[in-house]
Amino acid sequence: MNQIPNSLRSAPDTSGHFGAYGGRFVAETLMPLVLSLEAAYEAAKKDPAFHAELSDLLKHYVGRESPLYFAERLTAHLGGAKIYLKREDLNHTGAHKINNCLGQILLAKRMGKTRIIAETGAGQHGVATATVAARFGLPCTVYMGEVDMERQKPNVFRMRLLGAEVKGVSSGSRTLKDATNEALRDWVANVHDTFYIIGSVVGPHPYPALVRDFQAVIGNETRAQMLDREKRLPDLVVACVGGGSNAAGMFHSFLDDAGVEIHGVEAAGDGVDTPRHAATISKGTPGVLHGARSYLLQDGDGQILEAHSISAGLDYPGIGPEHSWLKDIGRVKYHSVTDQEALDAFMLLSKLEGIIPALEPAHAIAHVSKIAGQMKSDRIIALCLSGRGDKDIFSVAEKLGEKL
């Protein structure tokens, strides 16, 4: 067993390891760039001007802080713990992804990079990247699996409106994993001028750490808002986990609070006992993909398996290394929720609260729906509502057999 440091908030170590996970498993061509990114990030962290510019943009461009909303009717319906929703869906571009993109594009500027690339699954990270690229006047190419382009059409159009070039990826499962491969290939061929804005807490060090840090605003605000509203910390913090960025950002502030239980919710697709799911932590094993050692969906020969989820943003056979570590040391419990349960939760929140959630956080809602009723009414749950569901209405309509 790895030694557990005094504070769980100080990981990773200087070589980018969260316990046995993380690291920098990239081609030699990329290594010098990865090291210079680390140096640039360390310098930025110490620079008040960097933080000032980022805070200003988060406030006036994104609309932070986002509300912590007490979901009264959902709470009453489930008949147990009080449920608060951290409203990342109200951010500019409709999800938490923009928090990270702004941080990274400021780093790109500091490093003198003149071209932006990104991968996207649901298209939310692609939209957020295209948005900040437009805002800073940099050309932007977004890689997206062809399957995802089909099920997230509105976001493809949005990215194009924002001036980004969307490149369809036809290799492999034609989803997020393959888009990530293609973005890495672009990066290695254009190291001199290109900054790769990774969309989750994955990839080689320092990405998992810096994306987590840029998303930590979610948990930091939640903590302060909760103390303000309830004069105490929540009993349970919940977030959905694809690559794990909204979860990492939501959890970070609470990792050292022993009284706060933390749940990550993965996509179980058709069910974790079927071959069609994306429950990397629940059903995967440690391996190395996209620059880091972490849990993976793979076969016995180390070949990567395809993930399946109704939600394009969770349809990824890997997960951030920090989550693998938090799982192994038992600090965070990882659960999973099926497509059907997520769909039901999507409808439930829409009807009860007038909030149409993205399919990704609908997984977190579904998980809370299962457990809130068994908790006492003086217990408090804080759930990260990572994004809004506008992008999903076409695929949900199709599931329901309706034509738009």
Add this chain to the structure above:
Amino acid sequence: MSRLKDKFAALKKEGRAAFVPFITAGDPDMETSFAILESLPAAGADVIELGLPFTDPMADGPAVQASSVRALKAGASTAKVLKMVEKFRKKDKTTPIVLMGYYNPVHAYGTAKFVKDVAQAGVDGLIVVDLPMEEDEVLRVPARAQGVDLIRFVTPTTDDARLKRIVADASGYLYYVSVAGVTGTKAVPEEEVRAALTRIRAATNLPCAVGFGIRSPEQAAGIARIADGVVVGSAIVGRVADNLGHGKERVVAEVLELTRALAGSTHAARHGKVPA
């Protein structure tokens, strides 16, 4: 004894560069792939890079990606690839074989068991694309203990300070990646490679093979004049793809014909006899 050391020493004496073809093991199927492998030395291969297929070859361009897909579809596995090497080794005791791939299949096999089994099968070196020097100790050290070299990369982005650290623990040979990019997409820039080789030779006595972007006999000759080895991959696996519809014999024959042309021009280069 080390087959890699012996081979590069012998070539140095002869005053010529090594021709190093890359094929993906199991492409387009195990049987055809073995037929290619066993004929490569006679066609002029001095060292063979044998690709261990992977579902997500991030550093490879379309040609090598497609070869990996074909091999996996046809049922290639690490165990089968090692069997293939073992069978090759029964007849050929001198041509070094270097397994090239990504770390996850190695990790899944179990690093300790992997190095033991590859050594037993007759593998001489390993090239693991996504294992930079910061992460390679886990494999490099046990591999060396089995007499297997972990081949390190030097690239256009490697500066002198890094180069020094790379060569310090390197063995076998160095692999100079001629362009920043994935395999098989940009053409090899001869003048830049020349400058890089000067830099590398100042840092080490290890032989240096050059790859990425060499497709034609002319390019091979150009690199053979300045490097210790010429690696060609995408053009060769591309030849497999081009002949898939025409039967296995044709695939083997076409790959060998290309190998002969590339090897011939590599071997003749330093005497100024470059066949058209």
